[in-house]
Amino acid sequence: MADETHKFDLSLVTPDGPAFEGEVEMIVVPGAAGEIGVLARHAPLIATLKAGSTRVYLNRDTDDVREYATGAGFFKVEQDRVIALVDDAVPANEIDQGRAREQLETAQRELELVERGESNADRWQLEQRIRHAENQLAVSGRN
Amino acid sequence: MATVQDIKRRVRSIRNTRKITRALELVAAAKLKRAQSRIEDMRPYADRMLELMAGTARASSSVRGLPLLQTHEQEQAVAIVPLTGDRGLAGAFNSQILRRALALERTLRGEGKQVRWVGVGRRGVGSLRFRRLELAAEFTGFTDQPRYADAQAIAHRVAELYTEAEVDRVILVYNHFESALVQQVTVQQILPLSEDLLESNAEERQDDAMRGDFIFEPEPEQILERLLPVYLETELYRALLESAASEHGARMTAMRNASRNAGELIDTLTLAMNRARQAEITQEILEVVAGADAQTG
Numbered sequence: 001m002a003d004e005t006h007k008f009d010l011s012l013v014t015p016d017g018p019a020f021e022g023e024v025e026m027i028v029v030p031g032a033a034g035e036i037g038v039l040a041r042h043a044p045l046i047a048t049l050k051a052g053s054t055r056v057y058l059n060r061d062t063d064d065v066r067e068y069a070t071g072a073g074f075f076k077v078e079q080d081r082v083i084a085l086v087d088d089a090v091p092a093n094e095i096d097q098g099r100a101r102e103q104l105e106t107a108q109r110e111l112e113l114v115e116r117g118e119s120n121a122d123r124w125q126l127e128q129r130i131r132h133a134e135n136q137l138a139v140s141g142r143n
Numbered sequence: 144m145a146t147v148q149d150i151k152r153r154v155r156s157i158r159n160t161r162k163i164t165r166a167l168e169l170v171a172a173a174k175l176k177r178a179q180s181r182i183e184d185m186r187p188y189a190d191r192m193l194e195l196m197a198g199t200a201r202a203s204s205s206v207r208g209l210p211l212l213q214t215h216e217q218e219q220a221v222a223i224v225p226l227t228g229d230r231g232l233a234g235a236f237n238s239q240i241l242r243r244a245l246a247l248e249r250t251l252r253g254e255g256k257q258v259r260w261v262g263v264g265r266r267g268v269g270s271l272r273f274r275r276l277e278l279a280a281e282f283t284g285f286t287d288q289p290r291y292a293d294a295q296a297i298a299h300r301v302a303e304l305y306t307e308a309e310v311d312r313v314i315l316v317y318n319h320f321e322s323a324l325v326q327q328v329t330v331q332q333i334l335p336l337s338e339d340l341l342e343s344n345a346e347e348r349q350d351d352a353m354r355g356d357f358i359f360e361p362e363p364e365q366i367l368e369r370l371l372p373v374y375l376e377t378e379l380y381r382a383l384l385e386s387a388a389s390e391h392g393a394r395m396t397a398m399r400n401a402s403r404n405a406g407e408l409i410d411t412l413t414l415a416m417n418r419a420r421q422a423e424i425t426q427e428i429l430e431v432v433a434g435a436d437a438q439t440g
Contacts, residue, residue: 013191015291015380017184033360046199047360048369074195074370078357085191087291087373128295 006040008080010056012068012089019068019089026057029075029084038077045077049086051135053142067092069139071132088132095140104133147423150416154409161405167232168398174287175323175391182320182384189377193340196370200341201351202363211302211336211371215311220257222279222301222310223247224333226317226386227267228286234397236318236326236390237266243328244316245274259310261301263383279304287387294380301379302372305334317382318389323396326389333378336371 005025012020028037030052038045051071058064073086107129114123200206207213225244227237244267248258262268262281271278280300285293304310313334318326343351359366 011187011191013188015185015188015294015377016181018187031360036360044355044357045360046195046202046357046363046366048366074366074373076191076195076198083191085188085195087295087376128292 005060006080008038008040008042008082010082010084012054012056012070012084012086014086014089019091020056020066022058024056024058025060027082027084028055028057030054030070031075036075038082040080042077042082044079045075047075049073049075049084051131053092053135053139054084054086054089067139069095069132069136071128071135090136092139095136097137097140100133100136100140103129104137107133147416147420150412150419154412154416157405157408157412161402161409164398164401164405168395168402171391171395171398175388175395178288178384178388178391179320182381182388185377185381185384189381192370192374192377196341196367196374197343197347198351198357199359199363199366199370201343201348202357202359203367204364206338206341206367209367209371210306211334211375212338212341214335215308218256218311220259220310221251222259222261222304222313224261224263224297224301224313224315225267225271226286226315226382227262227264227270228386228390229265229283230287231266232397233390233394236393237264237270239326239328240316240318241267241270243330247314247316247330259304261297261304263297279309286383287390289380289383289387291376291380294383295376297383298372298376298379301334302375315379315382317386318393320385320388320392323392326393331382333375336374340374 007023007025010020010022010024010027011018026037026039028035029047030036030050032048032050035052036045036047049070049072052069054068054070056066056068058066068089068091070084070086070090071088073084075085076083107126111123111126111130114126223244225240227240231237251258259279260271260276262271262278263283264286265283268278268281268283280297282293282297301313305313312332315329315331315333317329317331319329321327
């Protein structure tokens with residue numbers, strides 16, 4: 001007799017719209033204190049997320065996994081309805097390594113100028129760009 | 144009377160202008176559509192963010208001490224953030240923002256308060272600089288297609304100004320999009336955040352009771368500390384998107400009017416040109432006839 005696996009509804013939402021919506025078996029997100037894995041019927045949870053890799057398992061038997069490079073954000077588990085709110089979510093297979101590397105280098109160069117006092121660009125924004133670019137490279141580098 | 148050639152030249156010039164205004168109108172219309180759908184795309188994120196804030200606040204022992212919520216005792220300085228575009232040819236889009244922002248400044252100065260400016264959009268920055276006003280920050284180069292990262296940058300700067308007590312209130316002045324014909328100047332206080340944001344209704348409290356407590360990672364107070372700045376980013380992003388849609392709508396309408404005016408001018412001038420041409424022909428005929436007369440007569 002087949003073991004009925006329970007699924008839950010997942011929404012991975014960004015300010016530009018949902019990156020993923022549907023029923024899944026498991027999700028692993030980069031919590032601020034470490035990775036969080038969630039299956040159906042998980043206890044209610046609210047957590048903060050840092051930039052990293054989010055893996056959505058639609059079906060663990062058939063290895064149907066979607067990976068995303070996600071930015072920082074928040075995570076909420078509630079009665080089989082899971083929401084991840086992140087500032088960006090790029091599907092792993094859509095990451096443009098060349099562009100990510102370019103973004104990284106540009107931001108790092110700009111940051112150096114700021115540190116030398118030669119530019120008054122927004123330091124915080126540059127640091128975010130660096131983190132996101134490094135994240136994209138890390139995720140796509142593994143695939 | 145101007146010669147046929149003069150008028151022809153003018154008509155040609157206006158026809159070329161009309162080609163440009165028509166093209167700009169079409170481009171603006173396409174960008175407007177995209178801008179409108181991005182406003183819709185933002186809604187789920189914004190709604191969930193509010194839910195999350197209320198839910199986390201319910202579990203927090205205290206929401207005091209959150210810098211973005213705290214009202215400053217004395218209001219000595221106010222930051223005004225006018226959202227303008229980078230380019231013109233958008234009808235009253237830019238001018239109505241600046242007019243309102245400057246009127247706001249006069250009122251505040253009248254109340255004895257200092258005003259700091261955060262310029263968004265080249266037109267606004269240029270205009271404020273021209274008036275020799277000092278800018279606490281400027282953000283340009285993205286206003287017709289803002290990304291979330293742009294909203295984050297502005298939010299970061301204004302939050303900094305507020306928490307470091309360089310200002311005691313931050314006010315946004317932007318165009319709210321109603322339709323391609325109507326963009327409403329809106330003045331909105333974005334800092335300090337209102338405590339109403341953290342309120343829950345009876346239904347939400349009931350859900351809480353039924354579901355049981357959330358696990359929080361880290362503590363709810365720490366989560367709220369992160370949530371509030373992100374909420375500010377969301378509000379700024381929404382305003383930037385509205386402003387972008389307004390800009391494209393205003394430009395589309397302005398260009399459509401310009402094309403129509405050009406068309407009318409062409410019609411008027413063509414009539415004048417035909418009259419001039421007929422007058423020239425008549426003149427030639429008269430000259431030929433007079434010449435022939437002189438010869439035979």
